[in-house]
Amino acid sequence: MSHPLAExxxxxxxxxxxxxxxxxxxxxxxxxxxxxxxxxxxxxxxTADLIGFAENERQGFHAQSMYADTQLGDYQFTVRVFKNGYLTRVIANDHGVWVTTDSMEIDRFEELASALATILRSFDPS
Incomplete structure (x- = not known):
């Protein structure tokens, strides 16, 4: 049986x-x-330190529960701004992705996060 991510x-x-x-x-x-x-x-x-990035982005699992039931609504995604681009983190259930991009319009980040969250919700990471 193949790993769910492969599919x-x-x-x-x-x-x-x-x-x-x-x-x-x-x-x-x-x-x-x-x-x-x-x-x-x-x-x-x-050359990116994937393990270092992962440690930071895994904090998003905590953010999901920390921001649950706030007046802002459920946590959806995070965008980080850097000198040379952006990082968008999307988490659904017990897994997530981060995407790095060059500069783009803000509505494209929302489209990106929504599409990725839908896919992540469609499969179990275990």
């Missing part, structure tokens, strides 16, 4: 590409225990 990698990448176009830099899948880079644009170096 959904192309779907996640397709959704990210559709929402971000040529601005897509990378796509990384993570759970509380694992991290796997699914895509890295060819003009970028493989």
């Amino acid at each position: 959904h990698t192309d779907e996640l990448l397709s959704a990210a590409r559709t929402a971000t176009g040529d601005e897509l830099r990378s796509l990384t899948y993570f759970t509380r225990e694992t991290v796997e880079q699914l895509y890295l644009r060819s003009d970028l170096n493989r």
Whole structure:
């Protein structure tokens, strides 16, 4: 039996590409225990500290419960702004992805997060 992620990698990448176009830099899948880079644009170096990023992005599992039932509504996604681009983190259930992009319009981040969350909710990471 294949790992659930294997069946959904192309779907996640397709959704990210559709929402971000040529601005897509990378796509990384993570759970509380694992991290796997699914895509890295060819003009970028493989020097990112995935484990370090994963430790930071895993805090989003806590954010899901911490922000539950607030007047703002349920937590949906996080966008981090950096000098050379953006990082969008989406978590659903016990797994998530982060996507790095070049600069884009804010509504594209919402489209990206919504599409990825739908896919993540469709399969069990275990």
